[in-house]
Amino acid sequence: MSAWTRLSEIVRLDSQWVSLIGERWRCDKGQELEYWRVEKVDSVIVLPVHSGRLVCVSPTFRPGIQRETLDFPGGRLPAGKQPLDIVPFLLERELGVPATAISQITALNQQPWMINSAFSNQGLWGLVADIDPDCTIPQQHIGQTAPATAPGVAQLLDALDCLQCRAVLLEWQRQLAHGAEPDGALCRWPEN
Template sequence: MSENWQVGDRFFNLNTHWLTLIGEHWQTPNGEALEYWRVEKADSVIVLPVQSQHLLLPPPMFRPGIGQPTLDFPGGRLPAGLRPEDAAPQILARELGIEVGAIAQLLPINTRGWSINSSFSDQTLFGFVAHLKPTFPVPPDHIGLSVPVTSADIQTLLAQLRCLQCRALLLEWCMQTATAPTFEG
């Protein structure tokens, strides 16, 4: 079903390093005029690091939006002009102190990225799993949690994760690798 929504004008545009706030007037196929506000954000990359059958997460980081530290997989915004697969090793270096040579294999979880959008925000999320060489020592002060890759342990981790994007990528990876947690209810 194709609907012909028409943008009338852009009456507000504020660009910052982190986001762009846009105000527009739109006309619906019925001729109704709407004022529409939205935020465009830089795309994101999240990496699930696996070493010796354990998922590694950095220490919890304070999140101003919820007012407390949260446990998350390594991730960040995708700088303009950088491919997601090139940003992933940079993210691992920043958040876990992992050198690019420690990555045995970097595999996409979602090859085209997922649209993370609503009526208010728009961005694309790229997910990767990084299999690390078992002999590479990850600095202990960079590890907040090490989780065995078992159904029960992943279920416990899912209950601890507050980030919906981290949860979605973890579940997708589990489904792709047949390690999906089982839920009793």
């Protein structure tokens, strides 16, 4: 149990996707501190698996780092929606994959993983979408693919900047490598 006590809220700015909150706290040493934080809406990251390959979307410009980055399909979780609800939308928007081509969606976590730093809080949902091998993903939507194998994961880890994408990829690898396969998953971690 923490000895920290919230004294007051100085300011709160809310938007659809993010809130900026300024507060006064009394710390465990009795000092009063001003603390600023950002609370973000949960993120959903989808690992598309198509014909034994992991698929990243075409690089997208990120204003925060002022360059394009390689990512998996993903986005913010709108209020009132569940992570599984938005996977078809994300795959259609970012890879041009229609909902009818998704053969299986599997959640890697049942509760959001908390992404917390001294300044920011948000939850992360990781999902795997198996895409019908007969579906053709439009080439202009593909940034990079890699085999759904340990060397393929290593290749993508070298190429991905997004820590959320890396975390979901590593958790997928961990679950499959340790036989803790997500409930109902069709994809299997290859031996090679």
